[in-house]
Amino acid sequence: MKIIDLRSDTVTRPCTEMRSAMAQANVGDDVFGEDPTVNRLEEMAADMLGFESALFASSGTQTNLLALLSHCQRGDEYIVGQQAHTYRYEGGGGAVLGSIQPQPIEFEADSTLDLAKVKSYIKPNDFHFARTRLICLENTQAGNALPMDYLASAASFAKAEELRIHLDGARIFNAALKRNVSAAVIASYFDSVSLCLSKGLGAPVGSLLCANSELILEARKWRKMLGGGMRQAGILAAAGIYALQHNCQRLGEDHENATLLTQGLGEIDEIAIDVHEAQTNMVYAGFSPEAAALLPEFLQQRGILISGGKKLRLVTHLDVTRADIARVVVACKEFFAGRSKII
Numbered sequence: 001m002k003i004i005d006l007r008s009d010t011v012t013r014p015c016t017e018m019r020s021a022m023a024q025a026n027v028g029d030d031v032f033g034e035d036p037t038v039n040r041l042e043e044m045a046a047d048m049l050g051f052e053s054a055l056f057a058s059s060g061t062q063t064n065l066l067a068l069l070s071h072c073q074r075g076d077e078y079i080v081g082q083q084a085h086t087y088r089y090e091g092g093g094g095a096v097l098g099s100i101q102p103q104p105i106e107f108e109a110d111s112t113l114d115l116a117k118v119k120s121y122i123k124p125n126d127f128h129f130a131r132t133r134l135i136c137l138e139n140t141q142a143g144n145a146l147p148m149d150y151l152a153s154a155a156s157f158a159k160a161e162e163l164r165i166h167l168d169g170a171r172i173f174n175a176a177l178k179r180n181v182s183a184a185v186i187a188s189y190f191d192s193v194s195l196c197l198s199k200g201l202g203a204p205v206g207s208l209l210c211a212n213s214e215l216i217l218e219a220r221k222w223r224k225m226l227g228g229g230m231r232q233a234g235i236l237a238a239a240g241i242y243a244l245q246h247n248c249q250r251l252g253e254d255h256e257n258a259t260l261l262t263q264g265l266g267e268i269d270e271i272a273i274d275v276h277e278a279q280t281n282m283v284y285a286g287f288s289p290e291a292a293a294l295l296p297e298f299l300q301q302r303g304i305l306i307s308g309g310k311k312l313r314l315v316t317h318l319d320v321t322r323a324d325i326a327r328v329v330v331a332c333k334e335f336f337a338g339r340s341k342i343i
């Protein structure tokens with residue numbers, strides 16, 4: 001039986017063609033700048049996002065950290081969402097390694113940061129305060145693609161306030177597809193963008209930081225200091241090139257599957273589904289505590305993996321098909337039908 005893994009889009013495995021591109025990659029020493037495949041991937045990403053330059057790193061945690069370290073000095077501050085990956089899920093790296101103070105604020109329901117609230121948190125130019133330097137947004141955030149007019153407002157706000165603005169674009173291609181624009185249009189509103197190759201794009205490893213050449217040069221120094229300088233990394237970069245060439249457009253299938261899942265689970269009375277206009281490849285489903293405690297194991301016995309918790313995040317990706325979604329919906333219906341019989 002095929003295992004259907006809805007825990008995250010990081011679980012995707014490289015396909016045969018991707019593995020073969022990796023095996024055949026031309027390589028060199030990337031710390032010397034001599035790996036042709038890494039160089040090609042960096043140029044490709046920079047072109048796709050409309051930046052001068054890009055830097056390949058091992059993870060999105062590292063590219064976000066490189067952005068923080070490159071934009072901010074010791075004692076500077078960045079404004080960020082309370083639930084943002086950069087703030088909450090990256091071990092506090094900016095504070096630990098850069099002495100950069102985070103100023104988290106709550107995301108709005110549509111995953112934006114309210115700009116009036118951001119403004120109220122910008123510190124006065126006075127020696128009592130950390131110097132506010134950077135705003136970080138996330139797109140997609142909780143699977144929501146940020147509205148394009150919001151991005152334009154955020155960019156002009158940052159400019160007016162003389163702040164830099166970074167995008168954690170781990171899933172920027174999901175956002176671009178949802179908003180029916182190129183990733184470059186989204187990226188045009190930011191000073192730097194981090195993107196992940198290892199989520200829905202299906203590469204085993206890797207992220208890119210894209211920005212102007214000056215910032216990337218600074219980031220390259222920090223990457224080395226963090227122990228992130230890799231040598232014949234072209235083997236990994238080849239997977240990234242394959243991912244950018246073949247797996248960006250197909251993210252639409254994941255969005256369709258997430259919609260199907262939303263509709264299917266929506267037919268079950270015991271499940272409360274969040275329905276969002278901005279939804280991409282994530283479905284958030286709320287259950288009673290009893291159901292939440294039992295459902296993961298029930299599904300696991302049927303070859304379906306979900307993460308636990310009162311509110312479930314179900315993520316579609318390239319290893320989940322339309323038929324798999326149908327199987328998941330049937331299994332969930334079975335679970336709740338069985339429970340009502342017991343009660």
Ligand SMILES: *Cc1c(COP(=O)(O)O)cnc(C)c1O
Nearest residue numbers: 059060061062085138168170196
């Ligand atoms: C996955 C993810 C990252 C990077 O995570 P890594 O596992 O370090 O690659 C960054 N931001 C968001 C929003 C993510 O989902």
